[in-house]
Amino acid sequence: MDIREASTISDAVRSGQVTAREVAAAALQRIEALDAKLGAFLTVEPERVLARADEIDRTIRERDYPLAGVPVAVKDNICTRNLRTTCGSRILRNYLPPYNATAVERLELAGAIIIGKANCDEFAMGSSTENSAFHVARNPYDPERVSGGSSGGSAVAVAAGMATLALGSETGGSVRQPASFCNVLGLKPTYGRISRYGLVAFASSLDCVALIGNNPRDIALLLGVLAGRDARDSTSSPVPVPDYAAELNKPVRGLKLGIPREFFGEGLDPEVKLAIEAAIGNAHSLGCELIDVSLPNTRYAIADYYIIAPAEASSNLARYDGVRYGERVSAPKDLSDMYKRTRSDGFGAEVKRRIMIGTYALSSGYYEAYYGRAMKVRTLIKRDYDRAFEKVDALISPVSPTAAFRIGEKISDPLSMYLSDIYTVTANLAGIPALSLPCGFTSAALPVGLQVLANQFQEAVLLRFAEAYAQSFPLASPPLQV
Amino acid sequence: MSISRDEVLKIADLAKLHFSEEELDAFTVQFQRILDYIEQLKEADVEEVEPTSHVSLTADFERHIFREDEVKPSLPVEESLANAPDAGSGHFRVPKVI
Numbered sequence: 001m002d003i004r005e006a007s008t009i010s011d012a013v014r015s016g017q018v019t020a021r022e023v024a025a026a027a028l029q030r031i032e033a034l035d036a037k038l039g040a041f042l043t044v045e046p047e048r049v050l051a052r053a054d055e056i057d058r059t060i061r062e063r064d065y066p067l068a069g070v071p072v073a074v075k076d077n078i079c080t081r082n083l084r085t086t087c088g089s090r091i092l093r094n095y096l097p098p099y100n101a102t103a104v105e106r107l108e109l110a111g112a113i114i115i116g117k118a119n120c121d122e123f124a125m126g127s128s129t130e131n132s133a134f135h136v137a138r139n140p141y142d143p144e145r146v147s148g149g150s151s152g153g154s155a156v157a158v159a160a161g162m163a164t165l166a167l168g169s170e171t172g173g174s175v176r177q178p179a180s181f182c183n184v185l186g187l188k189p190t191y192g193r194i195s196r197y198g199l200v201a202f203a204s205s206l207d208c209v210a211l212i213g214n215n216p217r218d219i220a221l222l223l224g225v226l227a228g229r230d231a232r233d234s235t236s237s238p239v240p241v242p243d244y245a246a247e248l249n250k251p252v253r254g255l256k257l258g259i260p261r262e263f264f265g266e267g268l269d270p271e272v273k274l275a276i277e278a279a280i281g282n283a284h285s286l287g288c289e290l291i292d293v294s295l296p297n298t299r300y301a302i303a304d305y306y307i308i309a310p311a312e313a314s315s316n317l318a319r320y321d322g323v324r325y326g327e328r329v330s331a332p333k334d335l336s337d338m339y340k341r342t343r344s345d346g347f348g349a350e351v352k353r354r355i356m357i358g359t360y361a362l363s364s365g366y367y368e369a370y371y372g373r374a375m376k377v378r379t380l381i382k383r384d385y386d387r388a389f390e391k392v393d394a395l396i397s398p399v400s401p402t403a404a405f406r407i408g409e410k411i412s413d414p415l416s417m418y419l420s421d422i423y424t425v426t427a428n429l430a431g432i433p434a435l436s437l438p439c440g441f442t443s444a445a446l447p448v449g450l451q452v453l454a455n456q457f458q459e460a461v462l463l464r465f466a467e468a469y470a471q472s473f474p475l476a477s478p479p480l481q482v
Numbered sequence: 483m484s485i486s487r488d489e490v491l492k493i494a495d496l497a498k499l500h501f502s503e504e505e506l507d508a509f510t511v512q513f514q515r516i517l518d519y520i521e522q523l524k525e526a527d528v529e530e531v532e533p534t535s536h537v538s539l540t541a542d543f544e545r546h547i548f549r550e551d552e553v554k555p556s557l558p559v560e561e562s563l564a565n566a567p568d569a570g571s572g573h574f575r576v577p578k579v580i
Contacts, residue, residue, distance in 0.1 A: 098561040191538040205535055231549065237538060238546045303520045314497060321498070323574050328567035335577050339498040352499055353509070356490070357516060359497040370520070375533030377526045382534055415515055431537030456538050 013069035020069030024053035040156035044116035065111025073163035079198035091346025101198020119153030148178030173424025175210035176436035180399035180449020191431035192237035195230030203312035216466035220244035247460035253287030258392035275440035307374035314358025403446035
């Protein structure tokens, strides 16, 4: 059976046309057939999945499950009770969380099935999933290319039909970029829209739980399940959650779309540019009004991000000390030796690099010049967006300057990898929601994503635009290369 | 700003990380390149600009971030210790400190 649409599966399971067990079995079969080649998952426990499906089938008549029997892949930096959660790191290779993340708890209450834990860059640090301590997650449109990152496994799982929906996380574009590389939708919600209780902390002023799916309706459904205040996360927002599904079919004629000129400059691949320009033309033909806007402080975005995120990471990752959880080296000489060797063995190169940058930026004498200044530049970036949203309802741009790059192409040059985040990081710095929407392919049949950004808590505008766009301009996707 | 190998060693010590001699050389070069790039932040005019730490705080946040200090159930000791590399008698066990 085709498991590409969550709403179809949920309706079919609720009406008794299929059982949750049949859906789960289909997803597991697909994983069994494809994942040895793609590497989207780090942990899949078939017996546990089927037992969970049976539980849904048993309770289906008593409960109102909006995601009845829907298979969801969960990024491996989101805690799942008694299900291995590694963060893609050797240091947590045997970690069994004693609790569920709030997002996972809400998924289960909604009748979803956690099909497996999705591969990712170690502690979500990376743009290619090559930083996973276990294996790379390959792009289903060209397995010699990256899936993107850090939520690469989540994007591949949905793109290759091994899961219907996926949870990822975003700190600087970690869902939108892999979604654009793999021809699926990726939504980074407003900072605080979804509880982060149980999302393993990377950079606390930026981290968000983020969503992946095959169509705008499914993203709306999933967001409705996950969004809302949670007493266990003090940064989760009390702003009321709208009925996203009801917002989907509102008209887009007259919607004012800003085109930020800084997102179309040097470095943008000509084929990606062509696909985005065609998509902008499509938006115009839907009756949207196109308006030129400027976000001048975008030029500081990467530098700003690569101070703030590593600084917060260096602090958050201090907890991996070999005492309460995670690995510990054998026969340490003393406490300091235990800390140093445990962390040096347990962390990969990119994580160490960011801890070092962050420690430097926060060290005595440098704090004001780096982190202090970066927080002020962040205000400037946020103000650019505030000004733009006085004039427009949403902004459209590319997600990434290139389509999926080759495995190994950028891994030895960290700065070039960082620069590929240029169009995504500002949404994280400004805390605004942003969506990656499939909009075309390069001549080598690699997917290209269109980015749509809206003001804080205006996810509904993004979903409304995406629904109108997807309905009017359905994509003929090339076959998967698996 | 240029960074020396000795400074990198000092930061590694603060971060409780250890690098081999070889790693240290490669790392110092990469570190320098990243710092050179980050330097451009100094060009931004941030005079009289307030820093942003919580980017989506609503005006009435104080109503929501405080709660009554009530005792609620928390993780049992055994579950809290279950992932520890070394534990005993209801405690985490670490190498001798004093």
